[in-house]
Amino acid sequence: MGLSAQAGDKERYIITYDSNSSDLKKGHAVKAQGKNWFAVELDEKGKSAIKMKKGFKKIEVDAKRFPMGIYNDDAGDPVTQQLTPYAVYQSQANQLTLGSGQKVCVIDSGLDMSNSDFTWSNITGDNDSGTGNWDEHGGPHGTHVAGTVGAADNGYGVVGMAPGVPMHIIKVFNASGWGYSSDLAHAASLCDTAGANIITMSLGGGAANSTEENAFINFTNGGGLVLAAAGNDGNSVRSYPAGYKSVMMIGANDGDNNIADFSQFPSDTITTGRGKKRTTETDDGYGVEVTAGGVDTLSTYPAGLASLSSLTVDSAGVASAATDNTGTVSGETHFMGTAEAVDAGALGKICVIDRGAISFAAKADNCAASGGIGAIVVNNVSGVVYMDITGTAATFPIVGAALEDRAAIVGSTTASIESGASDYGYMSGTSMATPAVAGVAALVWSNHSSCTGSEIRAALKATADDQGASGRDDYFGYGIVKAKDASDYLTANACGGGEPPPPPPPPPSGDLTADGSRSKGGSQLNITWSGFSSSNVDISISGQGFTEANDGAASFSGADKRTTYTISVCEAGTTTCAPDFTL
Template identity: 55%
Template sequence: MQHFNKLAPLALAIATGLSANVYAGERVVIHVDNAEKASLIQQVKQDGGVVRVDADGFIAVEYKNKKLTDVSAQMAVKNPRLKVEADPIRKPLALFNDDVGNPSTKQITPYAVYQSQANQVPFQFSSSPKVCIIDSGLDRTNTDFDWGVITGDNDSGTGSWDVNGGPHGTHVAGTIAAANNGVGVVGMAPGAKLHIIKVFNEAGWGYSSDLAYATQKCTAAGAKIISMSLGGGGSNTAESNAFANFVNAGGLVIAAAGNDGNNVRSYPAGYPSVMMVGANDGNNAIASFSQFPSCTLNGKTDENTCVEVTAGGVDTLSTYPAGGATLPNLSTNVGAYASSAMENIGSASGATFYMGTAETINSNAAGKICMIDRGVISFHDKVNNCQKSGGIGAVIINNTAGMLAATLGTTNVTSIPAVGAAFEDRTALLAATSATVEVKAGDYGYMSGTSMATPAVSGVAALVWSNFPSCTGAQIRSALKKTAKDSGAAGKDVYFGYGIVQAKAAVDYLTQYGCAGNGSGGGTASITLTASVRYVGRTRYADLVWANATTSSVDIYRNNVKVLTTPNDGSQSNSPTAKGTYSYKVCNAGSTTTCSPTVTVTFTK
């Protein structure tokens, strides 16, 4: 399928995690007070370690000849307060139709914009949040951005942020913020303010500590949204704490569920502070590759550890580094049609000839454009039979709903331009008497993956937030979930979460109910609730403040379990016994429907 072929150079597959024994060339994270960091760094260097990340509260160190267990034991002797853990690898995770046309000459609106209602909401640039994209960089050669509002951070290990480390980051950025300028594509939040952090090295991956450090840079840059189309196995405290701190400060973190099509939990999407995004196609169906972890982890159910919403992530058209994509064009004597480039740069025009499934050579195709049905034999063999028949171009039409997006494989011996077409256009294409097929290098191309769905949700979040700048990230997250379009099985499920994100519905919801929303059960009272974290010595407090409850007392729920009934005086503190993420809501006494929105807090110590 296309989502494997197009992202293969960037190592799309999710890592399954690291064992306890981390060997040479891998890294460890050492948590340390900033006051003690200088002496620790000196000690690490004396022991043969190389400091790769020096961040607030931790360092990441690479040892050539030591295991994680060796480093842990050594640090325990020298300073028992130090915590040492593995530094897992993180990799990029790369009904509705795109507009028909060539993005080099006209502006194309990708199908996900329509599907997510982003075209129905005005983008308020002056009050819009800055989006921090942690990925492979944004290549300055693509001109479909407002470069005057884009900043970034260089990294000594990955190079300049505005020189791509592969097309992945540029594609992601276009889905969020491609300009509404009459050419190319248009993003969910056109011309949005971006901050780019390039974390992927030449091999196409980075570490969890890189993400934790990048989060601190996002904060310093003034970003309110972090978008990460990446993931890997294994959780990490430094990474988890960084995202929790960003969210507790009012931000929103969004990450990809993963592309392995199984129920494995990928990180950072699996942290409760991070909004996990799955992918759907243009027909509102879940993508076959979209991961679907359970909402229950270690016996605890938390809807913030599984897919919360989805967006279009199959055959997504977006920006590429200049000349880095293959761009198709398909037109007939009847009209122009959407298509997907398969292989072979070139252009051909001529009469059409229908070859069926093209299982054999047919001399009647000589000098013509072959119209071919999908099925029976490989795409490569179909195009090869067309070429051997004297055909000058090939169009392979899907045999199921939607666009055919594929390649001819790594052993391609054909040379004629070949494109894929949608099943819905089959009747019109077969009725045509002449056609033009073109495949050329371009600045725009297709990718598939939860990597593509994630920036769609990030862009919708920025779009909605630009209209309600006083809201917090948690409130925007809640609004997107409450107004998502239910798809798949009725109600919330592990594949879609609450459904396909809907920008207009979220704006209407916030217009009616305000940032606090209308509660989680559909009641008529608009109980508002905020929660903040406080520490007194070793005691943790979640300080709750609510308003608009209508009963003399209220019920307080923690992690969906009622923990207290208290007078309706507007405030209460709750003290969990362990660190971690907790959800709270306040309801009218005795009611499970007239409640506040659920809010979450994270205790990092």
Template identity: 45%
Template sequence: MRAIETSLTAMLTLALVSGAHAAEQERYIVKFKAGKGPSEMGQLKAQGGKLALELANHDAAAFLLPAQALKGLANNPNVEYVELDAKRYPLSQTVPYGIPMVQANLVSDSKASNTTVCIIDSGYDLNHEDLANNHVTGTNDSGTGNWYTDENHHGTHVAGTIAALNNGTGVVGVNPNGNLNLHIIKVFNADGWGYSSSLVAALDKCEAAGAKVINMSLGGALKSRTEDSAFAAAEGRGVLSIAAAGNDGNTRHSYPASYNSVVSVAAIDSNKVVASFSQKTSQVELAGPGVGVLSSVPMGTALVASTAVDARAYESIGLAGSPTGTASGTLADCGTGESTCNANGQICLIQRGVISFAEKVQACERGGGVAAILYNNVAGPLNGTLGDVQTSIPSVGVSDTDGQAMLGQLGTLASVSIGEGNYAYFDGTSMATPHVAGVAALVWSHYPQCSNLQIRAALRTTAQDLGVAGRDDAYGYGLVQAKAAVDYLAANGCGGAGGGGGGCKGRNCK
């Protein structure tokens, strides 16, 4: 009995507040005690309920119920539980915002079989539904395991941005038609780090595999003379190396991105504003989408979230480390979650700030909350992690504007659902880098006669200028643009409008 009353609390609140007419539009699944379905369904019909679907094999039925009928179920000993009949939507392929932003959708990758991109990262899920049919090879690196597995998830996400397939499933990459050649070098172990010597060895393996473009969504604060020399020599042999500028949000250099022979990539958001975490240095050369980037992760490892309040769906992101599951209840305002929230059977709405996400979720749990919705205190979606803290309720993040909208819906029925998936949103200059590497390969495939320096120069010249006019330390020369670069080379040839090559970087290029 107590379980039935608890599960009905949220639904009754919505029905009684909104009135019978509004409640009649809500559809619920009623689970009956064994053998009690036929008689109880008759009673519900007599009370104004409308049978939508009978599930006889499950002793259940879907009903459109008015408030009075819904209330009566709380005292019905022949009913096990009542739940909102959750809506399901067709799943289809999504084009991440970064793909049109870098103009990849405007350039054909039909010629990309003449180009190989080497991804030095944490591996590649060869069984992924959006990656399995690519032209991909790899080389095992000592101590990190097979190149075709990815315990860290990072490399598979990077690979998806470069080459996720246009197959009606998941997402698409910059080169989406399976023509581009990929070579994978796994330098990260499950703990997510490697050595500079391993990076140099990986560079050699990339060259041996015929790679023209190298993607390195990695870096560190210490410079290495051996690395610097190796990348300079590779540039002299025609390789275009591209690396992440760093995620510390300061003006310190990160390596290998800050070697003159490597293109340093900054991260911007969907509004083309530099990310707060993106490092700003004299070596930043190009920018790419790096905030809330949707791409592939190893199969079944992503958290797929859905959130609704008062029958309105909101975009949400499962907090990393959250358990899977579904919960519903009335929405309760728990402020910033700094103390136990009295939310028995309810869903906690909590603002970001002051304490960790995990502590906020724990405050909801202690008060009997069944799920937590954390909303941002700055512009944009909240994409966070619970770290190593174990929680038992599903928790999601939403944007600042959606959180404010939910504050106007307190006391109404809310639901949170988190399940397993194959795609996830990541932030970082690591996510911006494959946009640039993918574009470099795409453009170069149309003009294979051009040198690496000439392709580099074309990408700089045609980048969309952002921030202050001209090159700056936040955006470099600007947002990489595939179609603009292809058109530029078509009009001016490999030598460019000025007749000169590329490769210039640093103070003398400003």
């Protein structure tokens, strides 16, 4: 497929030449250049003209390039091969092997037994007269969450953060899709009775209460670890149970280490009481402590409840998202822009469409009215577009694609779409990040079984990959959780590593050389300094300071031969210093 430029439209081209380029460049704004080439914008008339000039050799389209994701899912079909979700790589879960002794209690909507991608002999649960059997889903959410924790490493489907880890399932959501805080308090007790040492909750709501809070305090006091989702409203509101100090609050990030725009970010300061009884406390337990991948997370679904797609353009696979219009189609492609009108060029072809201007359903209808046989809608912001095409009359397969792949898709000549019902699908939310951290915690803890939940919690914070503002911030907390780094930290520091350590001091800067002598007449001190990056240095001799230019020398004498002198030289106005000298 090609899109021809209109006479007045300019595109960017690379011009290569054999000899002097002065005539070729004349009258053009050069955008980039190198040896025997330069880049310019040309319309059709300009292209024709430059080809006639002396020294011209070749003209090529200056193709656009887009940033690639730092971490990506494995490519392929989970029905026929095992895929590793991007968050497993991002959080280093693929760098550790699960040991024994851990059990994760998943408090959610149940884990449906129809999905075979679990080590079912390691999974137990509690039935409830109000919510039904734990192994029958109350919606796909709980099955998706459980897969992120511990989907089996078995050669197909997806792999969890802690593959095959024993799990206990508590189904707390009723038919309306919610439960009470008292249900969570009771569930915590059931988790404890079942022998779980980690609780993960991808749920939350407003208002704290002491009964619920005390249940989680008791669990952590018994050596356990409790995690809960920060929430998905993209604001600074504190949700519960994540907002209790005894519960580790988890935020979500994407595959490019960016915070998810929906991830809530309450402060770590809480105020209670009124008047003279008003108190304020700051503790990292009141805010987000760490994050993990929670944007477009691939995991398990109850059998057949997900829609999954595969998209190739010019025989190269690209990321895609299925819609309600599933099926299989292959053919030539035609670019329809934003598809705001019927386009005869799409007859018998797969429509390539930019997001924007009109609804997804209207785009599909215009493709169908043009005689199209399928549609690929490309996002206008980073990531794959997930579409609601309710109301379209089109019956052919329709998938969404990512802005990052736009150049390849728009420039393609052929495409192939396969989509249909699947046991695997995507969800986004802090609900997806929370079980990821729970799985990481189980993985790390299984390699350091003598630790307590509080010590595992501290290690995860101490080794998180700092993102966003330097140090702890309200969005990322301490950063993106890292399994291997946390395990190495515990190996080096034992379980009592404590709270996250302060940042290391800056490395020594510059050189200080000194010598001195003592005699009956007093003390003599000689110093020389050089190699500092600042133009001036601050010199301190036993607390008395002054500023001098960099690269200098000085001598000092004192009347008292018994006095000890400590000399430091630092970059001016900083704490970046050379090692001290003492006389």
